Amino acid sequence: MKFNILMIIAVLSSSLMFAQIEKAPDREEGEGPWSQLIIRGATLINGTLAPPMGPVDIVVENNRIVDVRVVGYPGVPIKEGRRPVLKAGGKELNAEGMYIMPGFVDSHAHIGGRSQGTPAEYVYKLWMGHGITTIVDPSSGNGIAWTLDEKRRSEKNEITAPRIKAYTSFGQNSKSPIATDQQAREWVRSNAKLGADGIKFFGATPVVMAAALDENKKLGLRSKMHHSQTYVGSWNVLNSARSGLTSMEHWYGLPEALFHDRTVQDYSLDYNYQNEQDRFGEAGQLWKQAAPPNSKKYNDVMDELLALDFTLTPTFVIYEANRDLTRARLVEWHQEYTLPSLWDFYAPSRESHGSYWLNWGTEQEIEWKTNYKHWMNFVNDYKNRGGRVTVGTDAGFIYQLYGFSYPREMELLREAGFHPLEVIKAATLNGAEALGMENDIGSIEVGKLADFVIVEENPLVNFQTLYGTGAIRITENNEVVRVGGVKYTIKDGIIYDAKKLLSDVKEMVRKDKKSKGYRITQPGIPMD
Numbered sequence: 001m002k003f004n005i006l007m008i009i010a011v012l013s014s015s016l017m018f019a020q021i022e023k024a025p026d027r028e029e030g031e032g033p034w035s036q037l038i039i040r041g042a043t044l045i046n047g048t049l050a051p052p053m054g055p056v057d058i059v060v061e062n063n064r065i066v067d068v069r070v071v072g073y074p075g076v077p078i079k080e081g082r083r084p085v086l087k088a089g090g091k092e093l094n095a096e097g098m099y100i101m102p103g104f105v106d107s108h109a110h111i112g113g114r115s116q117g118t119p120a121e122y123v124y125k126l127w128m129g130h131g132i133t134t135i136v137d138p139s140s141g142n143g144i145a146w147t148l149d150e151k152r153r154s155e156k157n158e159i160t161a162p163r164i165k166a167y168t169s170f171g172q173n174s175k176s177p178i179a180t181d182q183q184a185r186e187w188v189r190s191n192a193k194l195g196a197d198g199i200k201f202f203g204a205t206p207v208v209m210a211a212a213l214d215e216n217k218k219l220g221l222r223s224k225m226h227h228s229q230t231y232v233g234s235w236n237v238l239n240s241a242r243s244g245l246t247s248m249e250h251w252y253g254l255p256e257a258l259f260h261d262r263t264v265q266d267y268s269l270d271y272n273y274q275n276e277q278d279r280f281g282e283a284g285q286l287w288k289q290a291a292p293p294n295s296k297k298y299n300d301v302m303d304e305l306l307a308l309d310f311t312l313t314p315t316f317v318i319y320e321a322n323r324d325l326t327r328a329r330l331v332e333w334h335q336e337y338t339l340p341s342l343w344d345f346y347a348p349s350r351e352s353h354g355s356y357w358l359n360w361g362t363e364q365e366i367e368w369k370t371n372y373k374h375w376m377n378f379v380n381d382y383k384n385r386g387g388r389v390t391v392g393t394d395a396g397f398i399y400q401l402y403g404f405s406y407p408r409e410m411e412l413l414r415e416a417g418f419h420p421l422e423v424i425k426a427a428t429l430n431g432a433e434a435l436g437m438e439n440d441i442g443s444i445e446v447g448k449l450a451d452f453v454i455v456e457e458n459p460l461v462n463f464q465t466l467y468g469t470g471a472i473r474i475t476e477n478n479e480v481v482r483v484g485g486v487k488y489t490i491k492d493g494i495i496y497d498a499k500k501l502l503s504d505v506k507e508m509v510r511k512d513k514k515s516k517g518y519r520i521t522q523p524g525i526p527m528d
Contacts, residue, residue: 019114020142023150024121024159029501033157033450033493036061036090041071041078042100042454047428047443049421052460055096059084060450063493068444093488093495095454101424102443103133103451103491105431106162106406107313108224108249108392111137111147116396117341120150122508123396124161126337126403129468129502131453133491134431134441135162136392138200138224138249139169148195157492160501163451165435167198167224170212178204181211188215197435198222198246203231210243217244222435224313227253229283230273233264237310238301247311247434249392250318251375252283258290260297265289276356284322284367287374293381302382311388311434314379316372316412317405318394323368325360328399329522333469336506338401340518346399348523354397357523376416383422389413390434391427403502407466420460450493457484468502 036059043054055078059067072078086092106127112118127135140147144166151164168191171178178184184204191199198221201209216223223246227237237253248254256265265286271278291297321328334343348357383389391413393405400408406427413423432442440449457465464471465484473483486498513519521527 020146021112021114022119022121023146024119024124024153024161027158027160029160029504030157030494030496032091032495033063034089034091036087037093037450037493037495038084038086038090039093039095039100039452039454039490040083041094041096042098043458044068044444045099045101045421045424045460046445047102047425047430047432049425051421052099052458056100057083058100058444058452060493063450065444065446065448065450068446091495093454095488097456098487099455099458100444101131101453101455101459102428103441103453103489104131104406104427105134105136105391105435105442106132106393107136107247107390107431107434108138108315108394109135109162109402110139110141110394110396111135111150111164112396112402113141116345117339118396118402120159120161122339122505123402124159125501125505126401126468127162127406128160128489128491128496129486129498129505130403130406130466131455131486131489131498132403132406133162133451133453133489134165134435134437136165136167136197136224136435138167138226140166140172140196141169144168144172144191144194144196157494160496162491163441165197165222166195167200167222168194168196170199170201170204178208178212181207184208184211185215188212188219192216192219192221196221198224200249201225201240201245203228203235206235206239209235209239213240213243213245222246224249225253226250227256229265229279232256238304241305241308241310245310247313247390249313249394250315251287254378255286255290257301258297260291260295262289275358276350276353277358277360280322280356281360281364281367284364284371287371290374293377298378302378302385302387305382306385306387309388311390311430312379312382313390313392313434314375315392315394315409316376316416317409318398318400319368320400320408320412321398323365323372325357325365331399331401331404333401333404333467334399335520337404337468337502337509338520339509339512340516340520341512342396342401343520346397376412379413380417383418383426388430388433389418389426390431391423404467404469407463410463410466414463420463423463424460450490452488452490453486454488454490455484456487468499 039058041055112123147166154161236257238257349355395402395405429442432438470482470484
């Protein structure tokens with residue numbers, strides 16, 4: 001069954017049993033951990049805005065970095081006397097000629113869903129195959145107990161999976177609708193006792209929102225919010241930031257905070273929020289209704305968000321189909337990496353959230369291209385003025401595939417005006433800071449955990465080399481080849497062959513297609 005967003009909220013807020021996906025099997029992949037791991041000779045691209053530097057040797061002991069040592073100069077042999085010595089029982093990984101980065105953080109990463117037909121192993125391997133070592137599951141759609149159990153298993157490295165932060169959808173499992181400040185505070189306290197890392201909000205009355213955010217912050221937990229358009233008239237991003245929200249997801253609620261000559265979006269008079277084409281089509285007209293860049297209203301809103309240390313997680317990638325539906329449908333990885341059930345879930349439907357292609361075309365895409373220009377301008381300005389921006393994908397909807405959507409989000413930040421080093425910072429240290437984990441992850445520094453991404457191509461030159469399918473290149477012999485893809489993903493000092501993880505996913509998809517006699521076709525075109 002497919003749900004629109006209001007149905008999702010209703011289900012998450014009820015006491016009904018969750019339709020849970022299949023949990024990940026016990027881990028069979030990965031080498032290690034070892035008492036000592038030395039990664040030899042890589043060029044370091046850190047999450048701190050420092051320029052690339054290498055060759056370096058990185059020493060890990062008991063899952064903590066104990067040394068990051070420059071051991072030479074490019075183009076000349078490394079003098080062995082400069083190098084740290086491997087201890088008995090240790091492991092050396094030769095990364096000469098390669099590039100090493102901190103493990104990537106996906107700040108908005110749903111762990112599949114029954115509606116998508118995506119087992120956890122499929123999702124995790126797509127993420128790990130793209131260097132993602134930490135994720136935030138916003139709203140725990142499989143149920144908070146399910147997510148916390150997977151979090152525990154990942155912490156112990158019993159499964160092949162990123163580190164998991166479990167956020168609960170506000171009101172999840174409440175026996176009745178939350179309508180008062182006291183009910184809000186009680187629910188927040190009970191959520192904390194369950195062990196959740198934070199809360200994902202969609203919206204509520206101002207009284208409930210203010211109480212819930214205040215109580216959550218007092219308890220030291222983090223929070224995210226998709227500002228539903230059903231509530232932005234009375235509660236926008238500024239209200240949330242003032243009340244202690246950690247980060248906003250997507251962009252809803254931000255243009256509304258920037259209104260300067262109106263109080264409500266210029267909805268068509270026959271608009272219906274339950275009509276997905278209305279909802280997404282007219283959302284593409286919203287940013288041009290906001291205050292223009294560098295106007296007093298624009299600067300006042302930005303300055304206040306900056307002063308509140310507020311985080312933006314734009315998830316540009318999840319809406320990219322709005323400005324180019326054909327590209328989103330035809331990206332090459334769908335053929336070999338998208339499960340049949342997920343492809344069916346993406347199909348146009350009047351009943352499915354994010355499948356709103358009722359009558360989508362040139363006019364809607366032009367509106368969205370303009371929308372992106374204004375949106376990207378704000379995000380880039382925010383970064384330039386010292387604001388925190390993270391990389392989040394929200395994959396599993398709107399033709400965006402887990403894992404593959406991550407480098408695409410990096411490309412879109414680059415399009416917004418970020419320097420490639422700023423993109424890496426958004427993907428690593430900024431994500432860690434937004435989670436309060438900057439002492440453990442986000443950069444390659446002494447004392448931090450052993451989470452790394454190792455690649456054979458310089459990603460700063462071309463982020464497309466981070467795709468699991470690689471980037472196209474022509475050799476001197478005029479031969480067409482693919483280069484790139486993540487070589488190794490290292491989490492907690494365990495070395496994973498990233499390409500083998502993606503090969504496993506490809507085999508899952510192949511078997512599923514074969515058993516069903518299935519092949520991917522485009523909407524409205526039946527299989528032969």
